[in-house]
Amino acid sequence: MNEPILEIRGLEKTYKGGVQALGGVDLTIRRGEIFALLGPNGAGKTTLIGAVCGLVNPTGGTIHAFGEDIRQNWKRARRKIGLVPQELSFDMFDKVIRQVRYSRGMFGLPADEARIEEVLRSLSLWDKRDAQIRELSGGMKRRVMIAKALSHEPELLFLDEPTAGVDVELRRDMWRQIDILRGQGVTIILTTHYIEEAEEMADRVGVINKGKILLVDDKNAIMAKLGRTEAHFTLPRPLDAVPPVLASYPLHLEGEGTRLVYRGGDGTGKGKREVAELAQIMAREGIVFTEFDTRDSTLEDIFVDLVEDRQGEEAAA
């Protein structure tokens, strides 16, 4: 795997007033990956991004970006980091191209019209370069935010909820853009509420809740470890108990014995195999069912389980 370009250790942030937004976060990001940070509202995602981008002053821990402690060599590290914040923020009366040029200048880089053109073209904004920002649609405005963040050629790009509030078509368009950036070797950390987005885009996924990272792993490994298959067999004759011949399978009865429910597997196809076996055994043993349906858990199910489990544990503690 590629070298780490961001190393966060024991990061803490308690805001004035006492809200602890980050309670000791450890996270390593490697060059070239797309990392999705998932978490419910208020989990600490924006605070985490803010701490790396110098917008939030941590109350504990360290952040190294590109090998530099960002507190000591702030400018050098920051220059390589781009941020597309959640909120749209620009002069709505300004022209697209001027805003993008201006952002580059803010990082102290010399003017480079070829670079600006390249960025605007790659985001399909070139034809709109002389339009006032207020004339653009919401999705186009969001692209201008990305163009601004790319104007200084960052190696690490933060996208805080890049597709919040955009329609499905634009979301897919944005995913294509992110894919192009990946092709160019840009490392991307995105936060999202759309788990589908993480499923589609990310190489690795981190789940954060209440300022703590609950899980970080390759997306596929998460699906394999925590993925489940669920199958429902509808029984015309209710059962009192799971038949002994099926005792070795993870089954239980629901609906007053009218539904035999399987929950098992590991996201690698084991669940589907077991469900097929079950159907065969039931047919052989004369356990009649009128229909059955099966579905694999999504990253969303896993995420909800994780966050709820933690809340349950805390409530019990």
Ligand SMILES: Nc1ncnc2c1ncn2[C@@H]1O[C@H](COP(=O)(O)OP(=O)(O)OP(=O)(O)O)[C@@H](O)[C@H]1O
């Ligand atoms: N400037 C601030 N002052 C005080 N508390 C803050 C401040 N900014 C954030 N918080 C609190 O810190 C916690 C984490 O907020 P943060 O914005 O980082 O979460 P988030 O995961 O980005 O949420 P969302 O998904 O809603 O954007 C929340 O309880 C929030 O109310």
